Every structure is written in C-alpha cells, then in structure tokens.
Amino acid sequence: MQEIQSVRLTRECEVTQIPSGQRMTMGADTPVDITQSLGGAYTVRSPQGLFRVDACDADALGFAVSDEAKPSDSGEPATEQEVWESLKQVYDPEIPVNIVDLGLVYDLVMEELPEGAGRRVQMKMTLTAPGCGMGPAIAADAQNRMLALPGIDDASVEVVWDPPWHQSMISEEGKKTLGIA
Numbered sequence: 001m002q003e004i005q006s007v008r009l010t011r012e013c014e015v016t017q018i019p020s021g022q023r024m025t026m027g028a029d030t031p032v033d034i035t036q037s038l039g040g041a042y043t044v045r046s047p048q049g050l051f052r053v054d055a056c057d058a059d060a061l062g063f064a065v066s067d068e069a070k071p072s073d074s075g076e077p078a079t080e081q082e083v084w085e086s087l088k089q090v091y092d093p094e095i096p097v098n099i100v101d102l103g104l105v106y107d108l109v110m111e112e113l114p115e116g117a118g119r120r121v122q123m124k125m126t127l128t129a130p131g132c133g134m135g136p137a138i139a140a141d142a143q144n145r146m147l148a149l150p151g152i153d154d155a156s157v158e159v160v161w162d163p164p165w166h167q168s169m170i171s172e173e174g175k176k177t178l179g180i181a
Contacts, residue, residue, distance in 0.1 A: 005034045013060040016144070018043065018050040018093065021136030026051065032061070039089035039098060040066055041141065052141060055089070056148065077119055077151020080110050086145040092127075092134055097177050099125060099138065103169025106160060118153030121146045125157060126165045135159055 009030045016023055026032075032044035032051075040055030058065045078086075087105060088098045099105055107124040123142065127135050139157040146155035170178070 007032060007034065007062055009060045010062060011060050013053065013057040015044075015051040015053055015057075016137055016140050018052055018137045019133040019135070021138075021140035023140070024051075028060075034061065036093060038091040038093070038096060041089070041091070043093050052093075052137060054141075054144060054148075078149035080108070082149060083108065083110065083121055083146055083152070086149055087123075087142055090138060090142045090145060092132070092138055094134065095128070095178075097170070097174040099142065101171040101174030101177070102128065103171065103174070104128070104165065106163075113153060118151050120154040121152055121156075123155070123157045124160050126160055128165055130161060 009026060009028050009032065011028045012025055014023055015026045026046070030046055032046045034042050034044050035050075036043040040058070042053040042058070042061060044051050044053055044061070053061060055066060084100060087108075088100045090099045091097070092099070092102070095102065104127065105123060105125045107122075109122045111120050111122075112118075113120055123146070125139065125142065127138070139159055143155050143157045146152050167180070170180075
C-alpha cells in the first residue's frame with residue numbers, strides 16, 4: 001500500500017475532480033494528501049474532495065515533471081502510436097493497470113482537421129462495470145492526455161457498453177500485473 005504524503009501546492013494548477021471529471025483550478029498553498037501516483041498522475045485529497053493532478057503539474061506538488069509530461073518541441077504532430085502510448089498512462093484509480101492493457105479502449109481514430117488545423121482523435125472506450133463512478137474522471141484523463149500531445153487539437157472520448165468488457169480483454173502484461181496470468 002502506498003504511503004500518504006501531505007504537501008501544500010507550490011503554485012496554482014488545474015486539477016480534475018474525482019469522480020465527476022470536472023476541471024477546476026486549485027490555488028497555491030492548498031494542503032493536499034497524495035493518496036496515489038500512477039502513470040505520472042497523482043490522486044490527491046483536499047478538504048474539497050478527491051482530485052487528479054496531471055503529470056505536467058507534478059512540480060506543483062514538489063516533484064520534477066518527467067520528460068514524457070513536458071510538451072514536445074519537435075514540431076511534428078503526434079503519431080497514432082504516440083497516442084496509444086499516452087493512453088497507457090491513464091489508470092482507473094482502483095486498478096493498477098492502464099486502460100489500454102485492461103482492454104478498455106475499443107476504438108481509436110485519428111484524422112486531419114480541415115485546412116491543416118491539426119488532428120482530431122476520436123476514441124471509444126468502456127469501463128470494467130457500468131456502475132463505475134470513475135468513468136467521467138477516466139474519460140477526462142484520457143482526453144486531456146491526447147490533447148496534450150503535439151498537433152492534437154481536438155479529442156473526444158465516448159464511453160460505450162457494447163461489447164461488454166470482460167477479463168479476457170486484459171493484455172498479457174495487464175494479467176501479469178494483476179497476478180492472473
């Protein structure tokens with residue numbers, strides 16, 4: 001079990017409310033307890049509730065921002081493979097396996113926007129159970145990660161229920177992590 005660490009935000013930063021997925025700004029010097037860190041993102045508890053702090057804002061918690069979380073300055077738009085890799089950093093806070101290896105991503109389509117205005121990514125995903133209250137937060141995390149990639153100017157995440165998810169959709173790597181390989 002991960003040890004809870006108490007810190008104060010060193011600067012104002014955007015956070016995602018859990019489980020609603022709503023984005024808001026949390027002020028500098030706000031006290032938070034870091035309850036989990038997966039995929040570079042942090043789950044924090046404050047007097048206002050639970051929130052996700054994106055990897056690009058790790059410095060607001062007193063940590064270094066990883067190279068993967070820093071904006072790319074290559075000038076090249078993200079490839080489909082890079083989109084998939086970014087989605088491997090999205091986790092259900094209750095399961096230590098990313099949404100790709102859990103088999104939750106059903107479809108991913110990238111297309112050019114008109115007049116060279118960047119790329120659009122449309123994704124369909126499901127959840128492990130229809131009653132999962134974390135759905136909006138997970139979908140928002142996936143959308144934000146895609147939008148953070150260079151050249152991705154529009155991203156949407158649709159949660160679907162057909163086909164229903166089942167454990168056989170978990171990748172071999174995911175099964176190994178969960179101890180069910």
